[in-house]
Structure formats: C-alpha cells, structure tokens
Amino acid sequence: MVAVDRGRYTCLVESAGEKGRRRKKDHVEGAAMSGRVVVAMKARELGRKGIVVGDRVALVGDVSGMEDTLARVVRVEPRVSMLRRSADDTDNTDGIERPVVANADQLVIVTALADPPPRPRMIDRMLVAAFDADIESLLCLTKSDLASPEELVALYAPLGVPYVVVQKGGGLDEVRRRLEGRISVLVGHSGVGKSTLVNALVPDANRAVSHVNAVTGRGRHTSTSAVALELPEGGWIIDTPGVRSFGLAHVSVETVLAGFPDLIEGTVQCPKGCNHLSDECALDAWVAAGHADPARLASLRRLLASREGAPEEDHPQDP
Incomplete structure (x- = not known):
C-alpha cells in the first residue's frame, strides 16, 4: 500500500514495470514507481479494519491497473511493525490510537536546527513511539547552515x-x-524541511514545500497524507504530514523502560506501580552506586515525562 486517499487505496502489485501497458497511474504525487499501480477499495467483509500506508494486502477483481478499473482489498497481511500515536487534546478525543504507517523498520525524525528551533519534547515522544513499534530511530538534523x-x-x-x-x-x-x-x-514538525529532503532524495517526488512563519516559527502542512516513495538506490521512504503533537497514551512505562536494558535491573527494588519519576524510585540509588550512567537515567526520565506530559502544541517553546 503506497497511498491512501478518501477511501481509495493505491497499491504497487509488481516489482517489474509493464511499460507497454496503459496504467491508471504511473506515479503517486509525481513519484515514479517500478511496479504496476492498482487503485482499490476496501472490501465490505473487512468491516472497520483499518488499512494504512505500508500495509501488505491481498487484492481481487481487476488488478490490471487499466483506466477506470477498481480492485478490492480483501485481506491485510500480518504486520511486522506499526508506528502509532494517540489522539490528544488537540484532536478533541480521548486517547484513541491512530496508526501512522505499517511495516517500517526505521523512524527518521526530521528536525531543523533553526527556523524553526528544535523541539526536544517532540523528538522524545517520537523516540518513545519508535520503542513501542520496535523499530530503529535516526535523527536527521536539517538546516545546519543556520545553527550548530x-x-x-x-x-x-x-x-x-x-x-x-x-x-x-x-x-x-x-x-x-x-x-x-x-x-x-x-x-x-511542519517547516523542518522534510519535503525539501524528500524531493532531494526522490527527484521526481514533487512534494510541496512550505515556508516557515517568521512570527510563530511554524510551517504550513504541505504534505496532507502519507505516501510511500521508492528510492533510486533501493528501499522506500514514507513521507508523512507535518505533525504538531504526538500523543503517547497507548505506550506503557514498561515499553519505554525496555529501551534502557542497563537500568532494568535497578527497578527491582522500586515500589509496585512505580512510574520512575517519583522520589520513591530505586533507580536513583542504583545509579548513585555506580551501576549505570546518570545521563542514561536522566534520558529515561525525560522520555517518561514526555509520555505523561501535555501535548507539544501546548508548549511550543519547550527547551
């Protein structure tokens, strides 16, 4: 699944192109693809089961990709991973999980070093989401010509x-x-240069590029939906809309702690239900005894605080 738009699912069904055939679409938002592109709708028997970009699906019906044809998605294959975020106060809902993409193996957190300035709280939340999805993370720092x-x-x-x-x-x-x-x-976050980066990596992607507001430091949401783009060197990137918040209500304390195996042993003496943020937490004594790096404990608590804290949008100037 390479794109989802208003109940229509764009799927890449073959790895080799059929150049002699007339296709419904030779690209998604300008990005050339090497396989046959088929547009489908969700079969009724799937009910309310969600389908997201990155999903591997089974299709029936007309899968030729010819003009004015429409296949049906009848099955979503088991997912290797699912990057999720929770709806938060800015979404006017109550902790509802929202899938972002399926089957990714790497989360690239794109952040500008200036214009707009970095927002560590947002980065922390995305790292927690990556821990939850069991995928690797990569910080991509843009606009280094403006700041160190x-x-x-x-x-x-x-x-x-x-x-x-x-x-x-x-x-x-x-x-x-x-x-x-x-x-x-x-x-x-909007305005960090993500679309510019995508256009540089996939020259025919033609992703719209926004400008950052000089007063608010915010950019306009130029990407309106997630889309998978094939890289010339091999592999895929999934470009997502700019985000202003990244809720983590669905992520447990244990999930975050699992990203810190060097600290787990120190939690044995913690009181039942410890959130590792209070004065009763045993990790302080564990670290003070030299069993782990104090900076690691500080990082853990920063991530846990970001999980429980207010949405990023409420604190646009957080250091």
Whole structure:
C-alpha cells in the first residue's frame, strides 16, 4: 500500500514495470514507481479494519491497473511493525490510537536546527513511539547552515540514537546510505524541511514545500497524507504530514523502560506501580552506586515525562 486517499487505496502489485501497458497511474504525487499501480477499495467483509500506508494486502477483481478499473482489498497481511500515536487534546478525543504507517523498520525524525528551533519534547515522544513499534530511530538534523548541531547531538548521545546532519545543498550521501534497502518513515514538525529532503532524495517526488512563519516559527502542512516513495538506490521512504503533537497514551512505562536494558535491573527494588519519576524510585540509588550512567537515567526520565506530559502544541517553546 503506497497511498491512501478518501477511501481509495493505491497499491504497487509488481516489482517489474509493464511499460507497454496503459496504467491508471504511473506515479503517486509525481513519484515514479517500478511496479504496476492498482487503485482499490476496501472490501465490505473487512468491516472497520483499518488499512494504512505500508500495509501488505491481498487484492481481487481487476488488478490490471487499466483506466477506470477498481480492485478490492480483501485481506491485510500480518504486520511486522506499526508506528502509532494517540489522539490528544488537540484532536478533541480521548486517547484513541491512530496508526501512522505499517511495516517500517526505521523512524527518521526530521528536525531543523533553526527556523524553526528544535523541539526536544517532540523528538522524545517520537523516540518513545519508535520503542513501542520496535523499530530503529535516526535523527536527521536539517538546516545546519543556520545553527550548530552540537548541543542537540549531545542531548541524545546517552540514548545512542544515530544521527545525520544535512545542510542546504549537501550532506545527503550519509542519509542515502542509512536509507538504502530499508523502509523508513519520515516524521517531523511542519517547516523542518522534510519535503525539501524528500524531493532531494526522490527527484521526481514533487512534494510541496512550505515556508516557515517568521512570527510563530511554524510551517504550513504541505504534505496532507502519507505516501510511500521508492528510492533510486533501493528501499522506500514514507513521507508523512507535518505533525504538531504526538500523543503517547497507548505506550506503557514498561515499553519505554525496555529501551534502557542497563537500568532494568535497578527497578527491582522500586515500589509496585512505580512510574520512575517519583522520589520513591530505586533507580536513583542504583545509579548513585555506580551501576549505570546518570545521563542514561536522566534520558529515561525525560522520555517518561514526555509520555505523561501535555501535548507539544501546548508548549511550543519547550527547551
């Protein structure tokens, strides 16, 4: 599944192109694809089962991809991973899970170093979502011609999160190397340069690029829906709409803690139901005794606080 739009599902059904055939679509939002593109609708028997970009599905009916044909999605194959976020106060709902993409193996967190400034709270929440989905994370730092990455890199060094730095007109070789052969989902706040990055990686993607408001520091949501784009070097990137919040109501404390195996043993003496943020937490004594790096405990608590805290949109200037 490479795109979803108003009840129509765009699927890539073959790895080799059939250039002699007339297709319904040779691209999705300008991105060329090597397989046959078929548009489908969801079969009634699937009921309310959701289908998202990245899903692998079974189709029946007319799968020729010819003009004015429509196949049916009759089955969603088991998912390897599911990146999710929870609806929060800005969505006027109550902790409802929202799937972002399926079957990705890498979350690329795109953040600008300036214009707009980095928002560590948002980055923390995305890292927690990656822990929950059991996929790897990569920090992609853009606009390094405007600010140094050193401070932000140092903040995430205790977590061991890999990073790449991109500046205007350069720095893409390392990005391509880390994306090659993988299914990577790109997520970032509006205005961080995500669409510009996608257009550089997939030259015929033609993703719309926005400008950042000089007063609010916010960009316009130029990507309105997720779309999977095939990389020339091999692999896929899934571009997603810019986000202003990333709710984590669906993520448990245990899931976050699982990302810190060096601290888990220290929680044995914690009181039942410990959220590892209170004074009763045994991790302070464990770390003070030299069993783990204090910076790792600080990082864990920062992620846990971001899980329980107010939505990012409520704190646009959070350090």
